[in-house]
Amino acid sequence: MKKSLAPLALGGFGIGMTEFVMMGILPDIATDLAITIPQAGYLIAAYAMGVVVGAPTLVALMARQAPKTVLIWLMMLFTLTNALSALAPNFHVLLVGRFLAGLPHGAFFGVGAVVASRLADKGKVAAAVASMFTGLTLANVVGVPFGTWLGHNASWRLVFLVVAAIGIATVLLLKRWVPHIDASPSPGFRHDLKIFKRPGLWLAMLITSIGTGGFFASFSYIAPLLTDMAHFQPGTIPLIMTLVGVGMTVGVILGGKLADKVAPIKSVVILLAIMAVLLVLNGLLAHSKPAILFLAFATGANALALGPSIQMLLMDHSRDAEMLGSSLGQSGFNIGNALGAFLGGIPLTLGYSYASPQWVGAGLALAGVAFALLMLGKHRTFGAVGVLAPR
CATH class of the missing domain: 1.20.1250.20 (MFS general substrate transporter like domains)
Structure with a gap:
């Protein structure tokens, strides 16, 4: 570094x-x-x-x-x-x-x-x-x-x-x-706010908020899944959380390299699709301790690997006010946090198992893939190059 x-x-x-x-x-x-x-x-x-x-x-x-x-x-x-x-x-x-x-x-x-x-x-x-x-x-x-x-x-x-x-x-x-x-040269606050008139920026925010909401639907309820379904002792949860953190560290490094080699929007499509697969596996293999440990690491890595690509995507859609556009990434992540936790909790209140938020999360991740493919199609149709090429 x-x-x-x-x-x-x-x-x-x-x-x-x-x-x-x-x-x-x-x-x-x-x-x-x-x-x-x-x-x-x-x-x-x-x-x-x-x-x-x-x-x-x-x-x-x-x-x-x-x-x-x-x-x-x-x-x-x-x-x-x-x-x-x-x-x-x-x-x-x-x-x-x-x-x-x-x-x-x-x-x-x-x-x-x-x-x-x-x-x-x-x-x-x-x-x-x-x-x-x-x-x-x-x-x-x-x-x-x-x-x-x-x-x-x-x-x-x-x-x-x-x-x-x-x-x-x-x-x-x-x-x-x-x-x-x-x-960066800027005519002022009102001019910067004009980036919110760009449909591509709103689409990027939808990808961020809904797609990453899949991870948060899973992560918000990981503790009861680990104790009630995988039957880990409560005292081991901090260690497993550390494993997730290690995965996040590895993921953000690999995600940065991926976004430099693959266009940001293509990277987002790939990583959100992988997220959906991982969350489905979390639900299917919730009773297997070895599988859940591996998936805890992999899911954390995948979630943070999205960070660099999403930041690049937002900056590409907020030219002339890229600091404002880039800052929206964290707003999107926190909206995803609230959305994922809320939607992931609904099946629990209906009496379903602690694996059920994983299915909700997979659905949100797939919705993020759909929005990302929509953006990819629009860029190809109109010949845009900003998010179609590595930077």
Whole structure:
């Protein structure tokens, strides 16, 4: 990894840790603040809502600033809001803190993807973008297990202080190691918003939100599937989650290489089709421990392999406002998170087994394939080359 890309990966690590560690320390927060687990779950929803709102809004408002400056400001906001979460005296202040902490999430990845593409060597744009997401995946391997342990054995407040410290370190490294990059010429906020008139951008968002919703339909209910159907002991779940995180790390690296060799839209079609197959296998082989372990790794790898291609797809459909377009990727992922969890839970409320969300997820992934094929057909019909050729 180039030194100039390392601050982006570190920022991704901090963001990944603060987002996913909540699942591990939720009971500790609930006990400390005297609230129920469902109430504590609102903290996860508040963060996701912050991501959806903040990604396009913050990027659009700072579009005329140099990307390096934007990244520094975003990470300063990230640091302050996580410190607020650590010091929150009650549930309501913490709820506000989690919403505010989510605001810079998507914007950082969106602007960071543009910066990575500008710093990349020729023919390695997607690989450079993938290096930023490596930090996000490593957070699931190292940061989340450590934060969960720290929350259980010391205090959940220390977890957010650690995240804030990572934010400070990221700010310092951004200043030292990331070179100045001129802001893309932009007539202003209203002009940038015109990208939302492009049907291709909405189609890319549909692919992201619905296609990746397939993974989240599966992942949201993986713990009960592991314990009730594969009959793993509850104490082994963190280790299996680490295996998923390792798969994510491998997947994002391979996904970056794939997107550099294959056109982004073609890569998305391939990876979403593979996702559908993996989720079907998850459902069919739910009672087999060896199969589920392999599939946990493979499903995590496949899901994050989509990241670089989706980022490239969004940037290709938001020329003249590519930072805004790129930031929409995280909004799409979080919409997919909410959609997948909601739809995947419906068959459970109807009394079906914990394998049933896998079928829902496979259906969502196939819907993503359909939208991707529609986009591919439109580009071929009109002779567009942006997303049909490797970058």
